[in-house]
Amino acid sequence: MKRKIAAIFAADIAGYSRLVAEDEEETLRRLASYREVVDDFIAKSGGRIFNTAGDAVLAEFPSAVDAVRCAIDIQESLRTRNMAYPPSRQMSFRIGITIGDVVERDGDLLGDGVNIAARLEGLAEVGGICVSRAVHEQVANKLSVQFADIGAQEVKNIPTPVHAYMVAMRREDGTYGKPQVRKPASKLAAAPVWMWPLVVAVVSIVAIGVTGSLYNTKLKQAAHVAITPAATPSAAPTANAAAPSPVPTQLAKAPMTSMAPQNAGAAMAPMSAPSPSAAPMAGKFAADSVPFINERVRNFLAGEYSTAGDYKAFALNVGGFTGSVLNQPSEEAARNGALEQCQKRADAAQSPRRCELYAVGNTIVYTHGKPPMPPSPYFRHDAATERAFASKDFPIVREPQKVRLENIFVPAAKSRSVALGPGGQYFMVLGASSADDAARRSLESCGAIAGVACLVVAIDDNFVVPIPTLFRITGFFNAASNASIVADARSEVVRKLGDATGWNAVAVGSAGRPGLGLKGADEQTAVNSALASCAKRDSDCHVIAIGPFTVGPIN
Secondary structure, rough: EHHHHEEEEEEEEOOOHHHHHHHHHHHHHHHHHHHHHHHHHHHHHHOOOEEEEEEEEEEOOOHHHHHHHHHHHHHHHHHHHHHHOOOHHHOOOOEEEEEEEEEOOOOOOOOHHHHHHHHHHHHHOOOOOEEEEEHHHOOOOOOOOEEEEEEEEEOOOOOEEEEEEEEEOOOOOEEOOOOOOOOOOOOOOOOOHHHHHHHHHHHHHHHHHHHHHHHHHHHHHEEEEEEEEOOOOOOOOOOOOOOOOOOOOOHOOOOOOOOOOOOOOOOOOOOOOOOOOOOOOOOEEOOOOOOOOOOHHHHHHHHHHHOOOOOEEEEEEOOOOOEEEEOOOOOOHHHHHHHHHHHHHHHHOOOOEEEEEEEEEEEEEEOOOOOOOOOOOOOOOOOOOOOOOOHOOOOOOOOHHHHHHHHHHHHOOOEEEEEEEOOOOOOEEEEOOOOOHHHHHHHHOOOOOHOOOEEEEEEEEEEOOOOOOOOOEEEEEOOOOOOOOOOHHHHHHHHOOOOOOEEEEEEEOOOOOOEEEEEOOOOOHHHHHHHHHOOOOOOOEEEEEEOOEEEEEOO
């Protein structure tokens, strides 16, 4: 046996026994599939699985950073897989991580480090991660991760409380949820032995003084409180509600189960609400100006909603979910009814975005401005650059998002579109009435989330922008503000790139003088032309952009 310090990772499936009891064969099949994902991420992150039991996994990592990064990748990847199943059949892991002194024996690890990791896993949210203070101190300044301090937690078989932190898991749109602490039942302090006779005597006297009828009444009340579930709004529309507006068509025809999120175009982004910098929308309601919605909803708004009398209201969220009510008894009832209907639909599809009022009566009350949009046309078909869509080649986003695109976008019905933001935000619209409609809606939602104009990257089965293969994509290219290009040359670069079709490349030298390769038949031709053009006016030239993307060397 030998001792060592290691980052210990403990994971198991929430509600595993229930899943097995409901459908053993299907649960075991999915467990094997999910374990492949978990095992693969652990191996790629330099970890080693040292013990398994049923649905539980114990692994060690050389560093806390590797362990936390691996845990986040696992949770994001499995969340994507779970989207194809109704909430009751989703298979989600809880993960706990600590750093501790452990003993290695025959490949297995023993000690408090392993026990604490297992207890932290028990504190984690479903689909979440809980770490010790030692892990937080190691990771806080090394990973772009948000934490919630949940303080000292008393856990089973550990003599001293464990100070723990929840990792704030990123939602589909890139915002971070506030972790809910799973507090263990509080322990009553043990009373001194001499107090027990007094306690018994007092309790007996009180019990004798309570009448039987009062006792029974209190008992029934306590039982009622204990067993009554939280009230759930009825899904049925009220008699005065407008006919339910059609749900967003992002997944209307996709081969998913009926409970799969219907706003599966959710983006990975740092914001979930429309850009706060935009001026609020106001004025008279016009159906043509409403963002995020499909044409069926727009037709309803232009017809039945616009012609109805007060009191009425319309609510939406950036994912395209809507709610509307007509002929309500008061303005307050209209407001509440539209918000409730919209949020009910969004919640049923597990959308993380909150609904907001867009119009009350025929007056716009939306607190955000129009989403930032690029100039039209929103996309172009160019035979020289267009090629078949492949999730592995989707730019900027991380591997879990590529898996999500493969699972959701690729098999979905046409028309479909993916818009991409410069920070890796993206939004899918699936099963739209036309490619133009899919492009517009994906750009609106992506732009609202990102706070800047996005780019349509794919339409149906094809990439509609050049996707470099000779270089690594690092971001969006904006010649007008690119610091690598000398200031007095930027406007010329913008002008020449404006209407250039085919493959285009930009190179710069040590003095920032640009060279352009325009309208190339392929990527290599454009690169060679850009480097040759740059060499005529500068030295040490290198390529900085291909098509709409900034690029760097492939590592």
